[in-house]
Amino acid sequence: MKRKYKLVAFDVDGTLIDEMQFIWTALHRKFAVDEEALDSAREMFENRQITFREWAEHDIRQWIAHGATRNEILKSIKSFRIMEGAMQTLQELKRRGYTLAVISGGLDTALYAHIPDADSIFRYIIINRLVFDASGNLTGIHVPREYDSWGESKQRVLRSVAKKEGITAEQCVFVGDSNNDLDVVREAGLGIAFNATPELSEVADAVIRKKDLRMLLDILE
Ligand SMILES: [Mg+2]
DSSP states (O other): OOOSOOEEEEOTBTTTEEOSSOHHHHHHHHTTOOHHHHHHHHHHHHTTSSOHHHHHHHHHHHHHHTTOBHHHHHHHTTTOEEOTTHHHHHHHHHHTTOEEEEEEEEEHHHHHHHOTTHHHHOSEEEEEEEEEOTTSBEEEEEOOGGGSSSSOOHHHHHHHHHHHHTOOGGGEEEEEOSGGGHHHHHHSSEEEEESOOHHHHHHOSEEEOSSOTTHHHHHTO
16 A cells, blocks of 8 residues: 655654743743844734844844853753654654654754754754854854745745655645644644644644654554
8 A cells, every 4th residue: 555645744842842932932031132122023023024034043143142152052951851752753753664854943953952863864854053153152043945934934845845755745744833833734734733732733634632752653554
């Protein structure tokens, strides 16, 4: 029998990594960023005056101004945990022949801190990448081309990843937890809401309410 789905894509914050807040929020707190500056940038993004890339670069400049370093960033995400059952699930999905991908609006530092061998597990990793100098000082951010737009556009990323694989979005699975996953969960052939917001659970094809990624292995039998 031909398998219906070929690729499984994951969100990071709240899906592969168990945390109560977005990594962005955690680091804004850590570096005591001026809330007014953050709010005005978010409003400009929401009103489509700046793109996601410009928004991200704006916020990163605040961290740089507060002397952010790689070590401090790692320290402040130390309390985050890899999601229960994540490694077992990723390995088993690979064994079953699925292509794996990360599609995230978060930061690479958190992903690699918890999954150091991510490059050998995922064929595609679409995520914002922090840039540090040789001494570990934060100097900038590299935002994926697909995010240089209004909205995080995970949907567009899924389509382009599928195209590179020679498949359709219908043959893709996406697993996410937040409202920034709404468009991509709708786009994927199988959209899965993982301990998700009510809005995302509403539009998803399947809902996982247990905080254990191994539940995915039953859905994808
Ligand atoms: Mg998330």
